[in-house]
Amino acid sequence: xxxxxxxxxxxxxxxxxxxxxxxxxxxxxxxxxxxxxxxxxxxxxxxxxxxxxxxxxxxxxxxxxxxxxxxxxxxxxxxxxxxxxxxxxxxxxxxxxxxxxxxxxxxxxxxxxxxxxxxxxxxxxxxxxxxxxxxxxxxxxxxxxxxxxxxxxxxxxxxxxxxxxxxxxxxxxxxxxxxxxxxxxxxxxxxxxxxxxxxxxxxxxxxxxxxxxxxxxxxxxxxxxxxxxxxxxxxxxxxxxxxxxxxxxxxxxxxxxxxxxxxxxxxxxxxxxxxxxxxxxxxxxx
Numbered sequence: 001x002x003x004x005x006x007x008x009x010x011x012x013x014x015x016x017x018x019x020x021x022x023x024x025x026x027x028x029x030x031x032x033x034x035x036x037x038x039x040x041x042x043x044x045x046x047x048x049x050x051x052x053x054x055x056x057x058x059x060x061x062x063x064x065x066x067x068x069x070x071x072x073x074x075x076x077x078x079x080x081x082x083x084x085x086x087x088x089x090x091x092x093x094x095x096x097x098x099x100x101x102x103x104x105x106x107x108x109x110x111x112x113x114x115x116x117x118x119x120x121x122x123x124x125x126x127x128x129x130x131x132x133x134x135x136x137x138x139x140x141x142x143x144x145x146x147x148x149x150x151x152x153x154x155x156x157x158x159x160x161x162x163x164x165x166x167x168x169x170x171x172x173x174x175x176x177x178x179x180x181x182x183x184x185x186x187x188x189x190x191x192x193x194x195x196x197x198x199x200x201x202x203x204x205x206x207x208x209x210x211x212x213x214x215x216x217x218x219x220x221x222x223x224x225x226x227x228x229x230x231x232x233x234x235x236x237x238x239x240x241x242x243x244x245x246x247x248x249x250x251x252x253x254x255x256x257x258x259x260x261x262x263x264x265x266x267x268x269x270x271x272x273x274x275x276x277x278x279x280x281x282x283x284x285x286x
Contacts, residue, residue, distance in 0.1 A: 001039055001042045001043070003075075004035075005035050005038065005039045006068050006072055007025075008025060008027070008036070009035075009065070009068065010065065010068065011024055011025055012032070012036060013048075013057055013061070016055055017054045017055060018036070018050075018054075018055060020190075023193070023214075036048060043060075043064065045058075045060045046058050046060065046061070047060060047061035047064055047065075048061055049061075091270055092121070092122045092270070093121065093123050093268075093271055094126050094135060094136045094138075095125055095136060095137065095260075096125075096126045097125060097126070097139070109285075110282070114277050114278070114281070117277070118273065118277075121273070137266075137271045138260055138261065138274070139260065139261040140259075140260050140261075148263055149261035150261075150264050151261065151262045151263065151264055152259055152260075153260050153262070153275065153278075153279050154257050154258075154259040155258055155259045155260060155278070156257070156258045156282060157255050157256070158236045158237035158255060158257075158258060159236070159237065159250045159254070159255050160198060160236060160255060161234070161235050161237070161238070161239070161248045162234060162248070162249045162250075162251055163234075163247070164230075164232045166245050166247050168230060169230070170184070170249070171247045173249055174249070175249060175250050175251075176251050178204045178205075178208065178253075179208070182208060184231070184232050185213070185231050185232070186210055186211065186212035187212070187213055187215055187231055187232070187233040188212050188214055188233075189214065191214055194234075197256050198254055198256055201251075201254050236256050260278060
């Protein structure tokens with residue numbers, strides 16, 4: 001068994017759902033099921049009870065979860081402390097993220113300015129699908145899932161946008177209401193994510209019984225699904241990769257705040273330097 005299998009098992013156990021865990025791990029449901037089947041085969045005992053309502057831990061699974069959780073989180077602590085022992089890390093900042101598109105909005109302009117003023121500081125972006133949050137100093141996240149990062153600093157407010165083909169019946173509008181989407185099929189982020197990002201919007205989608213499918217947001221989804229059809233994808237902020245056959249229209253009344261999170265106590269001075277510079281920069285450019 002490998003470290004990724006163990007992290008996946010922990011996520012499944014805590015979500016009590018393979019589907020929800022797959023969304024958070026950015027895996028397909030079939031890939032995650034295969035991981036769990038392989039893990040159970042290697043352990044030699046059933047760890048999960050599967051049913052249409054979700055999953056639960058068997059007695060063996062509960063024992064395995066309790067002990068593997070301690071092992072996994074302990075290893076993450078060792079990795080983080082090992083990095084801090086190295087003198088080079090005194091000038092290094094590790095930033096975790098969970099949604100690659102956020103980096104398009106938060107980073108390029110700020111980093112160019114920051115590195116000019118602090119050429120001795122290095123910044124490493126840590127994909128939270130691969131490394132635990134215990135290995136990062138700061139966290140940029142599209143929804144709250146890491147209670148240890150209790151301090152929040154807002155950076156930008158982004159509008160909710162509707163992306164569609166230029167031939168879509170609504171493409172001529174300058175703004176849309178949620179009621180206007182009633183007769184069309186939506187592509188949205190996984191509902192647990194959307195509820196954390198914009199709970200009012202998620203409630204509106206549910207209350208109006210809008211037709212939708214959940215998927216991770218990426219360029220391929222737009223190019224494959226929106227051009228030949230009447231689908232509308234909800235996204236956040238201004239998309240920089242839209243081509244000439246796609247249009248972007250704001251959804252009136254809905255926006256999302258993007259910011260950066262940190263632990264209550266910041267132990268590395270370089271992290272405070274980075275955080276102060278970032279908050280100041282975005283405060284001036286709002």
